[in-house]
Amino acid sequence: MSRNYHAVTAEYNALYNGGIAFEAGKQQLAQTYKDNFWEILPVERIDLAEDDFGAPGVGPQENENFTRAEEKAAKAIQKHSVYVKGKEYNPQIDEAYILLGKARYFDKRFIPAIDAFNFILNKYPTSNNINRAKVWKAKTNIRLNSEDVALENLQKILDQEDDDISKEDLADVTAIMAQAYIKLDSLEEALPYIKIASENVKDNELKGRYAYIKGQLYNRLGFKDSANLAFDEVIELNRKSPRIYMINAYIAKAKNFDYEKGDKTLFLELLTDLAENRENRPYLDKIYNQIGEYYLNAKPVDTAIAFYNRSIKNYKGDKYLQAVNYTTLGEINFDRRAYKVAGAYYDSTLTQLEQGTREYRRVTKKRENLDDVIKYEDIALLHDSILRFVNMTEAQQLAYFTEYTSKLKAEAVEDSIANAEKQEAIQNNEFYKKEIGSKEEKEAKGGTFYFYNPTTVAYGKQQFQQIWGNRKLEDNWRRSDKQSSGINEESTDAVVAISDNEKFDPQAYISKIPTDEKVIDSLKKDRDFAYYQLGLIYKEKFKEYDLAVNRLEKLLTFNPEERLVLPAKYNLYKISTIREDNLMASKYKNDILNNHPDSRYAEILRNPNTQLASDESSPEFKYKELYKDFEASKYQKVITESDNYITIYTGTDMVPKFELLKATAIARKEGFEAYKKALNYVSLNYPNSEEGKQAQRIYSAVLPTLENKEFVAPAETDSWKVVYSFTPQESELANEVRMKIDSAITKLNYRDLKVSLDYYSPENQLVVVHGLDTQLGGRGFAQVLRERKEYKIERPFFEIATPNYKIIQLHKNLDAYLESIRPEEEETEPQK
Template sequence: MIKKLLILVLGILVASCSQFSNSPTSKAWHNLNAKYNASIDAKDYYDYAIHKIDSSQIEDYSRTLPILHKIDSNHTVISKAELDEVIRLTSLVAERHSNSKHLDKAYLTLGKARVFKEDFYNAIEVFKYLNSNHKNEEYRDAGLIWLMRAYMENDEFNKAEAVAQEISQLNLSKANKADFYQIKGAYHQRKGETALAAVFLEEALKHMKKSTKKARGHFIAGQLFKELGKGSLARENWKKVVKNKPTYELEFNSGIALLLQASDLGANANASFAKMLEDRKNTDLKDKIYFKMAEAKAESGNYREAIKDFSTSVALAEDRNQKANAYLQIAEIYYGPLANYSSAAVYYDSTLQHMSRTFPNYEAVEDKSKSLTRFVSYQKVLRTEDSLQQLAQMNPLALEDKIEQMIKAEQAKEKRLSEEAAALKKEEENRAVSGNNRNTNSDGWLFYNQVRLTRARTEFIRKWGNRPLEDNWRRKEKEAGSISFKLEKGIVGVDDIEEDPGEIKRKEEEKRMAELETQKQAMISKIPTTPQQMAISRRKQEEAYYQLGKIYRLQFNEIENSKRTFAKLLSDFPNSQYEQEVLYFMALMAEDKNTNQWKSTLIEKYPFSGYARQLKRGEIEVTADTESNAARAYEDLYADYKKQNYQQALKKAETALYDYTGTSIEDKIAMLRIMLLAKTGNNNSYRIALMDFIRSYPSSNLKPRVSEMLAALTKK
């Protein structure tokens, strides 16, 4: 009887502890288990995961920092194990303790963990469920805030904005306000809306507790206000960095930012930078100090000195990204203010060698580097072919003297550049060593200073060679008593036979003359002496002018330089194969659209070209009548084609193609013209028409067929 009673009581207790029961006993049981068996551990794992992610972030202080780093699973993978455990533990609360008061918190943490795992779809579903089935409004609000972030991280900005509108109507707690305004600021920053980003970030900072996170926020607010030209607000935020538990790097960079904002960037700034370099705390930050010194000099127009300081930053930096930033700044100076494209190309290439592919502007830098490399190569073609054509006009005797002068001038230039490069490299090394040794007592023992020791050994090897450690190491011949042992050629006690200095000089002169003659013959062989060779040389120039004009217009956006280059092409190469396209570019760049001579010339000379139709397309309005007339014209053309009236149909097709530009059947008329050109045997016009079709109608259903026709023609 007692046993049955115990079983009955136990059954009642078990039933009362069901997660679907609302009894006080059940709730107490599940609250206890949810809290101590899942919630606390999940929070600890989540906090540690975020700490690991934040600690591994490398901040690029040369640019405006992101308010929130974009979530990337390649980066957050460092916390995969912790995030997986968060998901497991929070899922237990939902599965086993659904009547617990910790359920809302578990769903929120679960959604956040999924966001950091870049599992946005499931994270969004969790936050939506929390919004619909919440018990606590604060967790509901937090879920909506993180729903907005999930949409933002998934690049669904319209949905993120819609959620933000809904959140703005809620009465948020202080913590939720801080999170909402911070995410809203990050949202506007990613959209390039700097002013709104600064406003929302500043609002978020009002609700944050004193912390490193708040210090970072003030630093970014300063950067944003600087971008907006609001120096006083920028300084105000940078000053607040030190009051909010900053890392040393944050404090250091805010100090430099305040220094650069000072009204006087002359001697006082230089003295401040020198003081920073002497501070032992900044030993690992000297590359960044030189970088900021260079930025200050560049802003004041002292570009040569800026380049030197950026070069020193490169020499001191151990971080590849820092090297890339310094190289990029040098490249930008050569590209912009100095307009030295050949040097810019070299430094952009160096930038790419050190820049991580994850950099936000990597693709832009890569594109600019490729454009500059092509630009410099085409400039070299122009100079080379121009020189060769001038040499071709000279008489043989004058030509030989001229070539010899050119070779000697080139050798002198190479020697000068080599010496300048060596001097610059030595200066950079000296500045780097000086920067590293600034805190070292110059009177200290050499062997306690590894940098000075390495430098001294390198200098010794340069002067004496890599000699073994032994007695009389300075002497070429080692003496024992009064006997000199000669090891050369196995002879003992016999002096070397010294060669006559005059003979040495004669042989060196013969070698120099032979090398000069070889170089002369090599250059003479490149001179275009026949009509065919001259035509090839001019063809290279034509191609170079065409490519340079396009690079100026499309990559560099230098309209005037593009105009001058294209005008030179049209004047020096009448009836160029690129004339249609060049006229099109010139028509687009013309300032006066009403008296556009380039457009008139293009339409007059090439009325049936795709470029002429493209210009016309922007000026006409296609009506239903126009479409109807085009359809009738096409039927008429096709009837002539079927009757084999090819010549008559071709003339009609060319007229119709121009008259009905912009209609829905324009591509069909162009296709029929191609078929008529094939029937009339005009192979050159046929090839041009095929290429023009592919360029003019990239989305046409007929394009694959045209591509096949062009491929078949190319194989012939």
């Protein structure tokens, strides 16, 4: 009786309530889980984070129903177990352990779950739940990335006699094995198991899910006909299975449609019926996207655009689908060469994708490639239009803007008349009359006093201004000689306002056309450079050779600067060789050889196989030589020569290198602020080059740490220097002093000291003694050099802390530092 009591109480009390909580938890999990139909669906609807591997008693408690189920299972075990002499006499305890393990599993505490399933396998070898425990243990091992162990154990179950395993257990085993193979990316091995699972499972929700997964696997393996048959199984289930499976099965079949051999009319009718079915409203984003894809393949591209936009407007939470819509619209505009619009769509795409994913990086790269083309197309368009007006005669300018402003006036008057008619219609409206009636009417109807209601007062003021305009507070304000009223009066008011508005005055536009030759010349240079850059971008990045030829040939018609002429011709020659246009190639080759025989490009054409990287005419060689000058502190020469080479090698990959070298030389010569401007220029003008990116990193991360000009207090540092200053005319003397100090360091055995000759500015170079520990030590060493007859360095000097020396070199504020230490200098006799 005791055993039966415990069995019945455990089954119909603790386990019954635990089972109800467990099923409620599963239902809640299914409702909150969102399947990603862009990937192969998992067999189970469970969302896992990377750190969801719980230890015993530890783990995220996300669903209180699973916690309750676990508590009930534990209660059944603790209160109703009848374990005597190594044998359990309560047949419900193995059910309790199954519930305990399942609750922990869905609570994402997989290690404690395995403990529960192992208890059944070890303690209840004759239980009728052995297969279930093995299946759930295998599921848990897959979640712990132990697929090989799971597959080995599940295969042992399948190897049993057919009578030993039920259809339900067979469906579970094969479904889990399919999931393991999918995780191992062995799709061919997964396919037969998911087929068995879909044939044997009884639950219609799982039947639809398994059939859909089967179709996905066939698709991945390239068997579209078999995939369509699997999707048909899902569709035939109709309302027996969740509708989301059926809709996605239709969409998956549509993606497999053969546009060459299939019946397009019937296919479009099917998609249209899906869109018009009221039950499919939650899935209109998917359906409209597929209709857009149909029209994109059938070639009415404008209709496709309309449906992609409909899909965007019917957004139902599928971010990846939104990204697909935006990307497709971006591609369409890119193919139409509407690069600015394409860039906007790519920007929208990035907002829908997770950062760091492969798709995000791919779209980012596309968007970055469009930055330059959008920038230079805008410059070319704007400057072309301005220069077109500049080249007009005064009479042509006046005629053009007179016609333009006349159209604006006509539109303004028309809008004004329409507005007046609208106001008249409002005033004649019964509702309006009811709301804005007389005081007596309002009071008769029990309404409030008009002027006590701020809403009606504000509305009345608005209506008055729209009908009468801004009238002065004076007698006879309604007279016609003051201002007209009604519809005709409204249009007259508009005409009066138009006559005073410079928006409608041709001279206002003409006055903005530049006349200064410097401004016009600057516009031409910017326009020409934009056309040149566009030619290179279309040639190198997009392989749009027609567009590249158009921009470069148009550039040559502008009579541009000499620095752009030769590179433009050379790039036209290169394009013609790529397109195998021999006539055009000969034209530009002969042009370069005849008109620019001494140029580097002519040398390349004469000797195409020459390795010019080591030739003295190559930009690489020039850069190396210039870098040697930089190391020799010839900063002015580096700046000047860099400017020359930037002009000569415009359009090559070496230009950003020269720009960055020039910026670094500017830093050494002119200091922090000049360096900041130079870096900003490099980062903005060459954003896609490695040098431009490096300049941006320095500008954003390094410069803010160097901006402080405040000198540190002497007590805050234990590193000092002694400095002697010389003018450029005293270079020989400076070098002589440096050599004397070097000799003194060696002879006097000052091992930690060293001396250098540093550049400070075009007017100053510094001999600096490094490695001193204190200010007084530095002063003492300088006095030794002054007093010892073999050195006799009587040159004025000053001590400076190492951090302050860095500041004066960076900010070129030596005078400020000397001013700050002047009182101390005046007390130092040797420095007078």
